[in-house]
Amino acid sequence: GAVVSQHPSWVICKSGTSVKIECRSLDFQATTMFWYRQFPKQSLMLMATSNEGSKATYEQGVEKDKFLINHASLTLSTLTVTSAHPEDSSFYICSAREMRGPLHFGNGTRLTVT
């Protein structure tokens, strides 16, 4: 079945540094990928839609300059959290959808900013 791979699975960084998270669709091409954030005991929150070859679409309240998204190929999207702060500590999950099929999720990245 379709698989979405996300890396790293966890990362600890110091405040002020940047962190890059990769999301790959392994056996299908994804012109669109989605990035979510989830705080403990809360629902998934869509942050942005990553579009291959064009700019990402951000949800209201999500800072474009802080969460940089690059979708350079049909199988890879990256999310970079710039100048991370402790309040950015969260569980970040990417996903991609097969044509007319279900959404498949990566295993998520747990970010801790100290």
Added chain:
Amino acid sequence: QKEVEQNSGPLSVPEGAIASLNCTYSDRGSQSFFWYRQYSGKSPELIMSIYSNGDKEDGRFTAQLNKASQYVSLLIRDSQPSDSATYLCAAPYNNNDMRFGAGTRLTVKP
């Protein structure tokens, strides 16, 4: 009105009972629906897809779709403690996007 709505629960059932999870949606044009299970600290995993009216069974899971009433449900028979998780229903939105319900937290008590 949200595109997909779920009762956030929590829902608690004894081991061996049937757990019933419900979801309503607003877009009459929706053709497919999906149920995801999310364990605490993990990402969601797809457990059921349903595309046509009626029931679809897969092991202990049965998805039910009623397009006229715009609801979709998930039944879990012989519930096990390992079924304790948050269950999310989802429906496609636009061409590639997906809209999720808030999720129902299920606890199966031994």
